[in-house]
Amino acid sequence: MDRNFNEYAQEIIKYIAETFPNLYFRGNDDLKIIKRWYYLAIPETFIMKCVTEMEGDSPKTLRELGKKIENLFKIQKKKEREKINKLYKSPLSAAERLQYLYDILQGILLSLPVDNVLILEKLKDISELDGDLIEEALEGFEDDFFAFFIKYLPEKEEILKEAAAKLERYRFYWDEKIYKITYKALVKKMLRERYEIPEFTIVVID
Secondary structure (H helix, E strand, O other): OOOHHHHHHHHHHHHHHHHHOOOOOOOOOOHHHHHHHHHHOHHHHHHHHHHHEEEEEEOOHOOOOOHHHHHHHHHHHHHHHHHHHHHHHHOOOOOHHHHHHHHHHHHHHHHHOOOOOOHHHHHHHOOOOHHHHHHHHHHHHHHHHHHHHHHHHHOOHHHHHHHHHHHHHHHOHHHHHHHHHHHHHHHHHHHHHHHHHOOOOHHHHH
């Protein structure tokens, strides 16, 4: 997200106060809701659009408004997914593909019980790099993303146990280093297939 939190919050709070004069902000608890929107990378333009559409049916609390905004955002990301997947695989510039990768991964993370998707902001830093540096940076980001993803995944233990079971027959005669590398690669492969996580490095192919 390009704007800092203070700028983001001030604009949104001002707009909500003007649209819903009877909806009062009650200190840090309500501010946490705005901060959650920021960490989920919900654009202020989307929030304002939703607020405008709710003008005739004002929510009673900011918490109620927060839930509605998040649900509407998740629905929109789900609707966009198929179109974005196709665009991601089309012959576009690396910068454009990185933006589509951001959109795809944001939609995937929003389906998990996470409060923060700002790890994806690293993709914007990567888009400013040149040539082979993008590929190298994406490899590091991929490791960070999968570590973050598995950390918050409700099915984490199920995935890890299934991967271990598939490699059980090799456990005692493979070198420990080879086993760990293979195990990590298998877990990543299973996550890709189950949650439709795309390959990252193809974004640099023009």
